[in-house]
Amino acid sequence: MTALAVQNELNVYQSADARFETAAQKLGLEEGLYRFLKFPNKEITVYIPVMLDNGHLEVFIGYRVHHSIVRGPGKGGIRFAPNVTLDEVRALASWMTWKCAVVNIPFGGAKGGVICDPGKLSNGELERITRRYTAELIEWFGPERDVPAPDLGTNEQTMAWIMDTYSMHMRHTTTAVVTGKPIDLGGSRGRHEATGRGVLFNCDRALAKFRMMHVSTRVIVQGFGNVGSMSAKLLFEAGYKIVGVADIHGALYNEHGFDIPKLFDWTVTQRKPLPDFPDGGEKMSANEILFQPADIVIPAAVENQITSENAHRLQTRILCEGANGPTTSLADDIVDRKGIFVIPDILANAGGVTVSYFEWVQDRQGFFWTEKEVNDRLKNVIENSFEEVVRYAEKHKVNNRVAAYMLAIDRVAYALKERGIYA
Secondary structure (H helix, E strand, O other): OOHHHHHHHOOHHHHHHHHHHHHHHHHOOOHHHHHHHHOOOEEEEEEEEEEOOOOOEEEEEEEEEEEEOOOOOEEEEEEEEOOOOHHHHHHHHHHHHHHHHHOOOOOOEEEEEEEOOHHHOOHHHHHHHHHHHHHHOOOOOEOOOEEEEEOOOOOHHHHHHHHHHHHHHHOOOOHHHOOOOOHHHOOOOOOOOHHHHHHHHHHHHHHHHHOOOHHHOEEEEEOOOHHHHHHHHHHHHOOOEEEEEEEOOEEEEOOOOOOHHHHHHHHHHOOOOHHHOOOOOEEEOOOHHHHOOOOEEEEOOOOOOEOOOOHHHOOOOEEEOOOOOOEOHHHHHHHHHOOOEEEOHHHHOOHHHHHHHHHHHHHHHOOOOOHHHHHHHHHHHHHHHHHHHHHHHHHHOOOHHHHHHHHHHHHHHHHHHHHOOOO
16 A cells, blocks of 8 residues: 555545545435535634743644534534544544434534644643634634534643633533533533443444343453443453553553453552553454454554555454544445454444433533433433444445444435425
């Protein structure tokens, strides 16, 4: 494969676009609707002047993309990372549109990002970046317009700064402008675990479909951030055997399984590198762990981990995509030919946006639910969505990824036709 071909394969926007094309063709989507849903509604670039702690003035570049607001306000995270690109934000915004539609919640798709390295910035510098970014986008944010959330490099504190900045401009406290906030500022119980819990519920449904037992199901989890660590923890508690784990430092594989509470304490509480875990197994790279023997593989790290160059090496029955875009579009056919049952990212990791929706609802009504109520409602949404995708795949004789996209596009296109085009 040429360098250009590799570069094109790893462009997440092109992967997202290729999957949209496939699903749109299968649906027979009319030309006008196709063009309307293919392109973002708007793309905003902002330049953020920030005085650093050393007295130096730096200008950071930020993006916010609204892919669709047909079914409701834009919804999507804000990531702070040195490698943020507009193409990446475009792709993530479109995935949010389809993700919200797959689980049938009344949001559209949006995404944001700032090119910076949070690890090299002080708390005060991050606050100033966040507040100026929010101020630059103040006319586009709002509970009825665009509702951000945390993503890579951002957290509850970041959302609190956004909420406060927006509220100061509006002259009244508006908690529903963001989700993923601290509970004391209108956050929802169960939000921190929501994406991992959604992964668990999807895996449970897949096991039920194949009549597999939890105790004998071997699982590999790549990534030990919020999604990966919570997925591993909740799967372990449900009786799964976690045989492979990875973080940014490397990976461990142990066919006898890991004591996840101990590993969780080592990596999350003590903040030590995962490969140094004293009760570990065979060391390898974080990418290599994906290709070890398992019944379920959960890529929960970053994009483009499974490509046309390595997909043939997968040794799993079920691929549950905890991360956004871990599999390139060129790898899809290879995974399909291997007979692997894929739970695509727009379904597998939709637990987070579902509980974000619950948080938005609770903020707007000023009445908050117990954690059990949140988890029960999440379980109902994820299980129903899983069954809808599988039925759609069987009805249209396509794989689960294509089915999920078809179902989502069909819902957005229907809403668009019902609303009509304002001109």
